[in-house]
Amino acid sequence: MCGRTERHDENECPFAHAHHDPGRRRDHKRRYYSYERCLHFSDVGDCPEKDACLFAHGDNEVWFHPLFYRTHRCSDALACNTRFCPFVHTDEEDRTDVVRHAQRNHLLRLLRLSNQEPPRPRLDPIARPPRVNIGVQQQQQEPDESVLAAFPTDLSRAIPPLQADDAAPLEEALSKRKHISEAGSSNN
Numbered sequence: 001m002c003g004r005t006e007r008h009d010e011n012e013c014p015f016a017h018a019h020h021d022p023g024r025r026r027d028h029k030r031r032y033y034s035y036e037r038c039l040h041f042s043d044v045g046d047c048p049e050k051d052a053c054l055f056a057h058g059d060n061e062v063w064f065h066p067l068f069y070r071t072h073r074c075s076d077a078l079a080c081n082t083r084f085c086p087f088v089h090t091d092e093e094d095r096t097d098v099v100r101h102a103q104r105n106h107l108l109r110l111l112r113l114s115n116q117e118p119p120r121p122r123l124d125p126i127a128r129p130p131r132v133n134i135g136v137q138q139q140q141q142e143p144d145e146s147v148l149a150a151f152p153t154d155l156s157r158a159i160p161p162l163q164a165d166d167a168a169p170l171e172e173a174l175s176k177r178k179h180i181s182e183a184g185s186s187n188n
Contacts, residue, residue: 035065070095
């Protein structure tokens with residue numbers, strides 16, 4: 001929400017100005033949501049989960065999501081006159097590599113959270129004897145690249161950051177989403 005108290009042009013301000021504001025965005029740092037669109041919000045224009053929903057409500061929540069923002073080219077390119085355009089206009093604005101790196105790190109965290117740690121690279125005991133640090137926590141080694149190759153790198157399917165406590169609500173939301181999607185396709 002906009003914190004400015006003085007009168008100003010709300011069309012030129014990147015922040016939301018009322019609960020009914022269609023440009024309103026939730027703070028993804030306070031309450032996580034994906035940049036995938038909420039089926040309820042897209043179909044009906046309202047979501048029973050309100051701000052607790054794990055999916056994006058409207059274009060602004062998709063476009064300004066950290067995993068989407070400045071990762072797709074603007075259709076107007078350098079002729080764009082939009083003051084706060086979320087799309088890439090020049091190579092310097094492109095965040096695709098940053099997002100891919102964040103996505104890779106997130107997938108590694110998810111793997112470790114799921115107790116399915118990737119296999120550690122084997123060390124040749126003759127070439128390099130293992131270090132023993134008693135009382136000192138050793139740093140975790142990076143997993144084998146073949147493990148990472150199994151994960152998608154397509155940004156349209158990026159999995160946004162989760163905390164361990166968020167896994168259950170996400171599974172529930174995905175289950176509801178699947179149910180809604182199946183119900184909608186059976187009605188057609």
